[in-house]
Amino acid sequence: MSCIVGSLSELSLKDRVFLRGYRWRRIDPVPWSPLRKPLSECRVALVSSAGLVAPRQARFDARMRGGDPSFREIPDGIAMGSLIDSHRSRSFDHEGIRRDPNLALPIDRLHELAASGRIGEPNRRHISFMGSLTATGTFVRQTAPAAAELLVEDGADVALLVPV
Amino acid sequence: MCSQAVCLMAAELERRGISTAAIVLLRHIAEKVRPPRALFVPFRHGYPLDAPGDPARQRAVLLALLRTLEDPDLRPPALVDF
Numbered sequence: 217m218s219c220i221v222g223s224l225s226e227l228s229l230k231d232r233v234f235l236r237g238y239r240w241r242r243i244d245p246v247p248w249s250p251l252r253k254p255l256s257e258c259r260v261a262l263v264s265s266a267g268l269v270a271p272r273q274a275r276f277d278a279r280m281r282g283g284d285p286s287f288r289e290i291p292d293g294i295a296m297g298s299l300i301d302s303h304r305s306r307s308f309d310h311e312g313i314r315r316d317p318n319l320a321l322p323i324d325r326l327h328e329l330a331a332s333g334r335i336g337e338p339n340r341r342h343i344s345f346m347g348s349l350t351a352t353g354t355f356v357r358q359t360a361p362a363a364a365e366l367l368v369e370d371g372a373d374v375a376l377l378v379p380v
Numbered sequence: 381m382c383s384q385a386v387c388l389m390a391a392e393l394e395r396r397g398i399s400t401a402a403i404v405l406l407r408h409i410a411e412k413v414r415p416p417r418a419l420f421v422p423f424r425h426g427y428p429l430d431a432p433g434d435p436a437r438q439r440a441v442l443l444a445l446l447r448t449l450e451d452p453d454l455r456p457p458a459l460v461d462f
Contacts, residue, residue, distance in 0.1 A: 227425070240384060240412040246456040247394035248416055251449050261398075263389055265382040283381070305382075308426030316432035325429075325438050334446065345389075347382030355385060360392035368396050375393050376445055377402035378428045379382035 231307050241352050251374070258373035260329075261339035263363070265347025266313055266320035266380045267303030270294055278304035282351025285359045289366065290342045296324060305348045308380055320380050339372045347379055382425075387415035401445045403428050407459070414457035419445050421462040 227235070251258070267276050269288050277284040290299070299317040301310055313320050326338045343363045349355055367375060383404045390400040394416045404410040404418045405425055421441060423430045429438040441462065448460050 240409065241388060242412060243387065243391045243414045243416075243457070246414050246416055247391055248456040249394045249397050249399045251399050255446055255449065258399075263386070263393075265386050309424065310426060312427050312432040318435075318438060319427060319429050319432045322429060322438055322442060325435065325442055328435070328439060329442065329446075334443070343389075345385065347385040349381055349385050352385065352388060356388055356392075360389045363389065364392045364396045364398070367393065367398055372398055374449060375390070375398050375400045376442065377386045377390050377400060379386040379403060379405055380426050380428060 227307055238350070241356070253373065255335050255374070256333050257336045259337050259339050259371055260326060260335045260374045260376060261367050261370070261372040262321055262323065262326060262342040263375050263377040264321040264342070264344050265378070266344065267301060267346035267348075268299045268313075268317055268321050268344045269302050271298050271300070275300065275302035276304065276346035278302075283349035284346050285349060285355040287343055287345040287359055287363050290321065290323075290344050292323060292338050292340050292342065294323070303346050303348065303380065313380065320378050322378070335374075339367065339370050341366070341370065343367070383409045384413050387413040387418070390415045390417070399449055401448045403441070403445060404459075410459050416456045417448050417454065417458045419448055419460050419462055
């Protein structure tokens, strides 16, 4: 079967059947926080759903029904090569992220953007979670508010979010 | 499912006053879930910045993502093509 990127045809038949019947969680009303200052003055955090963990951090639980809703804090200064892919999904090719974690958590790219003056500075930490969540209740009620609280405490102005 | 979770996280961050821009890999999920500000990229799952080991290409995607934050004409939910 031909594969069209950005469409369900990329996925397995089992995944496509599941997703066609899945009730997506609709954001309503849609919140909106415009930039309050130029990007060149903004502190920027990354949020990735690639299930990356730092050494000595617990891996995401692949067996949890509905998906593991927890998150990990990734220090900005981490050695990118030390990150571990613990995402449970078999719906995507893990090879690229294992070869180059910047593909899903682009900390090195963020530093380059700061060095060039395009953004102010990277936040001191970033957020990693495993996006393979079919049950999103705990994620919405607990995980997202807790992660947001950390970034608010840090004074982050902007978050860039990267799924896999 | 990753795209949905990222969208939900973006909404919470925006509620807390943090401006967000989210990559999405499936356009129809973004249309259903409605994150505040999203960039649809035509890349395979697992390759949200397209090319491993290609900093210039990854930067190009991130720069497009940043531009969505600066576009004064966008209104929520904003969905932009890369």
